[in-house]
Amino acid sequence: MTNYHLTPSQFREEGKKIIDWIADYYEKIESYPVLSQVKPGEIKAGLPENPPQKGEPFEHIIRDLDEKIMPGITHWQSPNFYAYFPSNTSFPSILGDLVSSGLGVQGMIWATSPAATELETRVLDWLAEMMDMPEKFRSTSTGGGVIQDTASTSALTAVIAARERATKFRSNKTGVREMLVAYVSSQTHSSLEKAIKMAGIGSENLRLVEVDEQFSMRPDLLHELIREDKKKGFHPFFVCATIGTTSSNAIDPVRKIGEICKEENCWLHVDAAMSGTAMLCPEFRYLKDGVELADSYSFNPHKWMFVNFDCNVFWVANREELISTFSILPEYLRNKATESGEVFDYRDWHVQLGRRFRSLKLWFVIRHYGVEGLQFHIRKHVEIAQNFTRWVKDSNEFEMVVEPALNLVCFRHKAGDDFNMALMNAVNETGKAFFTHTKLNGQVVLRMSIGQTYTEEEHVKQTWNLIQKTAGRMTQG
Amino acid sequence: MTNYHLTPSQFREEGKKIIDWIADYYEKIESYPVLSQVKPGEIKAGLPENPPQKGEPFEHIIRDLDEKIMPGITHWQSPNFYAYFPSNTSFPSILGDLVSSGLGVQGMIWATSPAATELETRVLDWLAEMMDMPEKFRSTSTGGGVIQDTASTSALTAVIAARERATKFRSNKTGVREMLVAYVSSQTHSSLEKAIKMAGIGSENLRLVEVDEQFSMRPDLLHELIREDKKKGFHPFFVCATIGTTSSNAIDPVRKIGEICKEENCWLHVDAAMSGTAMLCPEFRYLKDGVELADSYSFNPHKWMFVNFDCNVFWVANREELISTFSILPEYLRNKATESGEVFDYRDWHVQLGRRFRSLKLWFVIRHYGVEGLQFHIRKHVEIAQNFTRWVKDSNEFEMVVEPALNLVCFRHKAGDDFNMALMNAVNETGKAFFTHTKLNGQVVLRMSIGQTYTEEEHVKQTWNLIQKTAGRMTQG
Structure with a gap:
């Protein structure tokens, strides 16, 4: 035997057969219990x-x-998956990723496969245009975009770049020696706390700003906290604003947050992981x-944009700040082409070196x-969420908790926390739908995240009927 | 139009067609210029x-x-790619990844798709057995493995976990306040310096230990440096030993390094990114x-093990230290199942939350x-490297720089640095082969990394002939 490989014809x-296996899977996907x-x-x-030997x-x-x-x-x-967030894929995405696996190139720097870098730059500029993002986030201006694996890594990237800018790039050399303080809301994703810890800032130096009745950060309280911290000798350096908290x-x-950041000289990172995709539609x-006003912005094409995980977009306003933070090349290896923007070496734009x-x-x-086509599907999901909201409002047993901004509906049965948890578990155990819960103001809230690729109104309608019927049976029982 | 999706039958x-496109690509891959x-x-x-609208x-x-x-x-x-490192794939890997794209599940915690967690645990225990790794790295013992994207991220993971253990998990709360010092060799991969910066330790607190004539870290000098640092009031906390430096x-x-780490209470991370795959063969x-003696160990199935990027394995001896460092759940949410080892929530084992x-x-x-089969191919590549070494030694114009441990051959033409660079560029420009260079002891050295999936001895032989012929022409010209 000369080798153990499959031949191209095998x-x-x-x-x-695998292509057929996947097509078969999607044809019968509704026959599986959604939750394992x-x-x-x-x-x-x-x-x-x-x-195996x-x-x-x-x-x-x-x-x-x-x-x-x-x-x-x-x-x-x-189509009956309504849990967590819409981590959806599509056939074109699966095939694009298959080509990537087949080519098997490393895109760590421009030179290792120029097309991997240049297609990325071009497509992220397209996206900036498709979402009407500020000019400064484009490669043709001072900034640019880079694909990261997850919004968590983008958050870490933003925190570290902000840390370096705030310390005049000293922390990279000396370690964190200043009393840096960061600000998020009480509803901000936990990945921000994780980033603050990993970057050596420490969770004690992360302030949780209180939210209003819509669970949005209160800018007045943010400003107060920053001023107090400055008086105490702390160095406020970073604020994260969220477009779409995971919870609600x-x-x-x-x-308003951006204006405060400008005044107080803080890096503003916008985490649009949950709902950034909606920016494809002018009306949102x-x-x-x-x-x-943001220094960096991140959103997930792998959420609600039909791109399979992982694919997070991180835009930065000033790429030089980013590169100065993450470049591991000694100064004498930096070259004119890189700094003129003629070529990007994306490994200097984030944590990892290797790149798919x-x-x-x-x-x-x-x-x-x-x-x-993308706008059509986003709009359809928002419309279904609006219809679901109407059904909830029309019922006597259920109530809305917040008015949905987009495709996530937060609602609850009026019979209390234990009932809601039991109801959710009972529906999930049928295998016919899967949704999850959160807590808002200490109360259990049910979440319907409507954004899977194949979710149509009839799926949501059937799930709503199932929820109502299950609740009815539980009330009687 | 009700939607813009491809149907399963489309x-x-x-x-x-894409499968055929990839098969066609591999059938004609040798007709492309290797270097774009x-x-x-x-x-x-x-x-x-x-x-496009x-x-x-x-x-x-x-x-x-x-x-x-x-x-x-x-x-x-x-098969004529000999640059950098063997980032190789294979048809079975491409198809496994295709199934993953098709299923499109999120493996962030056990509950979001139990099979994603449990297959990972099982396969990494298999790998530990296949490589005769210590018992403590297995899920059945105190440790376990987790798939990360790259060795860079694994290095960052190790540095942060070590930082937390050394500071009794205080740094996560207060930020880095102690004078922590880390040690690598002058040949260690730059991702370690990057990790030390990102984790808030600072590059000034990274010591580069000198190497011997084989470019291996000198443990005597490591120990000296640690003792000196301790005398000066620093807190040595982390050492990285490399199995296969990228350069040579x-x-x-x-x-020896591990014994020093035990004595001095430092975390030992072993970076086997480059050559860990060789551990599949008992003779290596x-x-x-x-x-x-290691606390953590990382190697890359996406290097030389026929698995497409990204797939890095990170083993840890004590998973509780890792989880205590990266878990973002408040204490009251930690559960018996997780801590007993009954289920793992892998998002608490690394930087990211989302997981493919x-x-x-x-x-x-x-x-x-x-x-x-894996052993067969590893051995074949090592044998080809040994033959290449013999050809170099048999020539009058070329010389070996170090004796190759495995599949990377470092050699040079005797005519000096400029000649070697010109020779390399001339060969690469033919498009018939692609290899890269490094510097060792200040001298330009040519590198032949022999480990691509389809590389056979005849490819390497032809490339060697091309190198000799090109050098001959350059000498005459």
């Missing part, structure tokens, strides 16, 4: 304890995929009013759907 | 400045892929002698090749 055969029903350890117990035929792997792995899958791509999709007032862009060719899937999606 | 059709010949900006200029037919996207993207691709999967594949003496395991189902591609590769 790959044609096995690959086409397995117990801890059940999947692992079905897999051999020891690795000899290679196995491909059909055995696929057989085990069906029999041993699939029962442990929670079906995020089901609350929108922070970016303009009021939600990002003031974004021209992720712009391909984004390019496939934008070209397949076009701006108008 | 996906069958387009997907099979485009100039900065050339690819971007070929792409429209504005995004309307969706486009799939065949237009593929046409542009061929015409506008492919000229900017450097062909990492070509030097191997640090892990056992002497290179990791002493690894049972990456263990699928690893599982496909291990099952397809089996232990014996």
Whole structure:
């Protein structure tokens, strides 16, 4: 035997079977229980304890995929998945990512595969145009975009770049020696706290600003806190405003927060991970009013934009600040081409060095759907959420908790916290739908996140009927 | 129009075309110039400045892929790619990753798709067995493995966990307040310096230990530096030992370094990104002698193990230290199941929260090749490197710089630095092969990294002939 590889012709055969397997999966996806029903350890117990000494035929792997792995899958791509957030994919994205896997290039610097860098730059400029983002976030201006894996990593990137700017790039050399303080709201995603810890700032130096009745950050309280901290000798350096909190999709007032950041010389990071995709539609862009005051902005094409995970977009207003923070090249290796903007070496724009060719899937999606196709689907999901809201308001047993800004509906049954938790569990256990809960003002709230690729109004209607029927049975029982 | 999506049957059709496109690519891969010949900006200029308003037919996207993207691709999967490091893929890996894209699940915590967590745990325990790693790195003991994107992120993870252990988990709260000091060799990968900066330690607090004539860290000098730092009031907390430096594949003496770490109470991270894959073969395991003294260990299945990027394995000896560092759940939400090891929530094992189902591609590769198939290919690459070494030694014009431990050959023409750089560029410009250089002891050294999936001895032989012929022509000219 000269080698153990599949030949290209074997790959044609096995690959086409996998394509069919995926198509079959989507055709029957509604027949699976949305939430996996397995117990801890059940999947692992079905897999051999020891690795195979000899290679196995491909059909055995696929057989085990069906029999041993699939029962442990929670079906995020089901149209009846309403949990957490819309982490959705689409066939064009799957195929774009497949081409990326096939090419297997490393895009760590321009030179290692120029197309990987230049397509990314081009597509992120397209996105900036598609969302009417400020000029400064474009590669043709002072800033630019870079694809990151997740909004968490983008948050870490922003915190570290802000830390360096605030300390005149001293912290990278000496370590964190100043009393830096950062500000988020009480509703901000936990990844910001994690970033503050990882960057060596410390969670004691993270202030949680209180929110208003819409769960949006109160800028007056932010300003107060900053002033107090300055009086005490702290150095306020970073504020995160959120467009769409994970819990209730609350929108922070970016303009007011941005004005305070300018006055107080803080880096403003806008975390639009949850709802940034909505900016594809002009009618929702009021939600990002003031974004021209931001130093960085991040949103997730892998949420609600039909691009499979991972694909986060991080825009920065001043790329030199970013590169000065993350470049690991000694000064004498920096070159004119990089600094003129003629070529970007994206490994100097973030945490990692190695880079997958992720712009391909984004390019496939934008070209397949076009701006108008993407807008169509975003609008449809928002419309379904509005209809769901009406159904809740029309019922006697349920109530809305906040008015939905977009596609996340926060509601509850009037019978109290325990009832709501029991109701949610009962519906999820049917396998016919999967949704999750949060707590707002100490109360259990049910969340319907409407944004999976194949979710149509009839799915949501059936789920609403199921919720009502289950609640009715529980009330009677 | 009710939607803009591809239907499953359209996906069958387009997907099979992409499978054929990839198979075609591998059949003709040797006809492309290995190193892309485009100039900065050339690819971007070929792409429209504005995004498409309307969706486009799939065949237009593929046409542009061929015409506008492919000229900017450097062909990492070509058998004549000898640059940087072996970032190789394989057909089984491509298909495993395709299934992952198709399922589109989020594996951030156990509950979001139990199979994604449990397959990962199982496969990383398999790998620990396949490489005879210490018991403590297995999920059945005190530690365990987790898939990360890159060795850079694993290095950052190790640095932050070490920082927390050294400060009794105070730094996460207060920020970095102690005079922590870390140690690497002068040959250690730059990602360690980057991690030390990002974690708020500061590059001034990173000591570069000198190396011996094999470019391996000198443990005597490490110990001296630690003792001096302690006398000066610093707090030594972290040492990184490398199994295979990027520059010359030097191997640090892990056992001696580990003994010093135990004595001086430092976290030992072993970075085996470059050559960890070789541990699949018993005859190369002497290179990791002493690894049972490590607190963490990282290697890359996406390097030399036929798994497409990204797939880094991070093993930790004490998972509780890791989880205490990265968990963002308040204490009251921690549960018995997590702490007993019954379920892992991998988002608490690293920087990111969102997680792709990456263990699928690893599982496909291990099952397809089996232990014996993987060993066969590793051994073949090492044997080719040994033959290349002999050819260099047999020539009058070239010389070896270090004796290769595995599959990286460092050699040079005797005519000096400028000649070597010119020779390398001349060969790379032919498009028939691509290799890179490094500097060792201030001298330019040529590197042949022999580890791409389809590299056979005849490819290397032809490249060696090309190098000799080109050098001959340059000497005469």
